[in-house]
Amino acid sequence: MADTWDSSLYDDRHSFVWKAGAGLLELLEAKPGERVLDLGCGTGHLTAKISEAGAEVTGADSSLSMIAQARQNYPKLKFQLADAREFTVPEPLDAVFSNATLHWIKQPEMVIERVAAALRPGGRFALEFGAKHNIERIRLGLEAALLRRGVAAECPWYYPSLGEYTTLLEKHGFAISYASTFPRWTKLEHPERGLREWIEMFCGSYLSLLPVSEHGALLAEVEAALKPEIYCDGFWYADYRRLRIVAVR
């Protein structure tokens, strides 16, 4: 997969992604000396929080741009380029943490299998990502606008139900100790440009189906269609829905 991430824009305008991961940090309960992997660490902010708890943490991400930004943000921490479907670790881990990453990977069992292999018996997998129906309004709005231009787009994300994902974890030997799914509508930062900035940041695979000269008209059409549904009191909202799970190997 091409590395299309703009990591400084991500840090600048989309900090809500890692800030919203604070609840998952509480569930992780990292302890001093524990070996923890932050899988899909992005620009490293949650890796740093795990380190503040005294754990020996490594941040891993498949984007070189994200890893470079993470190293710049936190020069004392360890970050490495890794694909969640293929990674290995030198020593068994006490915990794997993953926030807002796993919906980007359409081969969930490859990831779960790697995580199981990386954890010691009794080690925990604390994860949060997009659940079934995550950002459905935005996704359907974009897909409809593309279809009006004769372009049929495939959803680039994996959004399972809670039952589907916990079943996969159990199939790979995990016991579920916490599981929830919940809506989390998220206010986007810029009052006027919030939705288009979000789409430009995260929906490259849709936008790439049209020439750049047509992006402006497409985005204006999506904004007009979605305004009655997700624009409120002067701000745009992303209709996130999360899966949050802690599973023990």
Ligand code: BEZ
């Ligand atoms: C999410 O965190 O749920 C998400 C972020 C960007 C694109 C799609 C989903």
